[in-house]
Amino acid sequence: MTATGPATVPVTAALALGDDALVLSHRLGEWAGHAPVLEEEVALANIALDLLGQARVLLSLAGDEDELAYLREERAFRNLQLVEQPNGDFAHTIARQLYFSTYQHLLYADLAAGDGPFAPLAAKAVKEVAYHRDHAEQWTLRLGDGTETSHERMARACAALWRYTGEMFQPVEGLAADWARLEERWLESVTDVLTRATLALPEGPRTGAWSAGAGRQGLHTEPFGRMLAEMQHLHRSHPGATW
Amino acid sequence: MVTGTALEAELLELAGTVPDPELPVLTLRELGVLRAVRVHGTDAVEVDLTPTYTGCPAIEAMSVDIERVLRAHGMREVTVRTVLSPAWSTDDITPEGREKLREFGIAPPRTRRAAGPVPLPLGPTRTRPTAPNATTATDAGTSAAPYPEPRTEPVRCPHCGSADTELLSRFSSTACKALRRCLGCREPFDHFKEL
Numbered sequence: 001m002t003a004t005g006p007a008t009v010p011v012t013a014a015l016a017l018g019d020d021a022l023v024l025s026h027r028l029g030e031w032a033g034h035a036p037v038l039e040e041e042v043a044l045a046n047i048a049l050d051l052l053g054q055a056r057v058l059l060s061l062a063g064d065e066d067e068l069a070y071l072r073e074e075r076a077f078r079n080l081q082l083v084e085q086p087n088g089d090f091a092h093t094i095a096r097q098l099y100f101s102t103y104q105h106l107l108y109a110d111l112a113a114g115d116g117p118f119a120p121l122a123a124k125a126v127k128e129v130a131y132h133r134d135h136a137e138q139w140t141l142r143l144g145d146g147t148e149t150s151h152e153r154m155a156r157a158c159a160a161l162w163r164y165t166g167e168m169f170q171p172v173e174g175l176a177a178d179w180a181r182l183e184e185r186w187l188e189s190v191t192d193v194l195t196r197a198t199l200a201l202p203e204g205p206r207t208g209a210w211s212a213g214a215g216r217q218g219l220h221t222e223p224f225g226r227m228l229a230e231m232q233h234l235h236r237s238h239p240g241a242t243w
Numbered sequence: 244m245v246t247g248t249a250l251e252a253e254l255l256e257l258a259g260t261v262p263d264p265e266l267p268v269l270t271l272r273e274l275g276v277l278r279a280v281r282v283h284g285t286d287a288v289e290v291d292l293t294p295t296y297t298g299c300p301a302i303e304a305m306s307v308d309i310e311r312v313l314r315a316h317g318m319r320e321v322t323v324r325t326v327l328s329p330a331w332s333t334d335d336i337t338p339e340g341r342e343k344l345r346e347f348g349i350a351p352p353r354t355r356r357a358a359g360p361v362p363l364p365l366g367p368t369r370t371r372p373t374a375p376n377a378t379t380a381t382d383a384g385t386s387a388a389p390y391p392e393p394r395t396e397p398v399r400c401p402h403c404g405s406a407d408t409e410l411l412s413r414f415s416s417t418a419c420k421a422l423r424r425c426l427g428c429r430e431p432f433d434h435f436k437e438l
Contacts, residue, residue: 043414120328124330125297131414
């Protein structure tokens, strides 16, 4: 794909945004054939496709998209630890979507309003991500304010992923964003959705020593290596394969 | 759109007749994805194409089809560039394009209100008893139905024209469509959702 971009693109930022999109796209793709209902099968695959499109543009700004996706080692990926977390049950996937798409939507809206190198992509993607965010919010409401079981599972999922949400607001080199303000708006929005879903805001720290650093620095959690092995296997076994 | 020469105008029109690979009732001109055509020398041409969605896989088929048509018209070198800015919107679909979508059985996108999704209720499956004093959306002033669809212009059934339709899923056969059902004639249908 030939994407038009300015001559100077901050590579660190392109990798951070591009890897978030690529890794979450792959995780969502793992639902294919396993989603609870056909409509969700299609919805998750469509969201994954949007994210893959964004990843292709962003990684192409940083280098060769295929080389970056298929030939980098785990430590060279700059995605958030949140997006690499396994799908878990459907509630976990929805909680991950809620946390991430709220963040991505707010961040892209800011980038789209500026005149930086990511403005063209952000202006386009922000409209797509609005649908992802809406999808996650509606499911959070339905599961949180649903049956005893769905309420409990949604609460468990939100709590389990809470510890990965602090990393989203670490400044990324080359991205002109007001990170503190972004975090405030994110918290406000997530609090609002969880409250309406009759769920409590999870307690506990949102980042800490357990994460041994963060995905933005190339430090990832254990499941990520296994995910990469699967994602990169074909390309590494059959370099340049096409169909 | 800036078109310089008569040849450029001619090639733009020609590229515009290429059908959309996913929705062949629409041409690329009607879809509004062709941005510019520039001729270099006598037989080299550069075409600017914008994707509907960032990840839309149809763009590769579109590029190939444009190349084929322009080469058949005597162009030796055809380059199709993907441009993202300004971002494509469903408002770029022409009125004829909208009409063709409707005839094809797809509800066309409504013209621009604010961009973005229309919040929709997921249905009344509230089986968990709500705590008696819980402050729910009802109290938050939303309305009795927990998360109602704001009534702007309705999405009409492309089959019978009824405005009484409901959302089944935000995402349908492709990312650009939502799945709805008509409450009048009971037919399900795709809606080209606003972007």
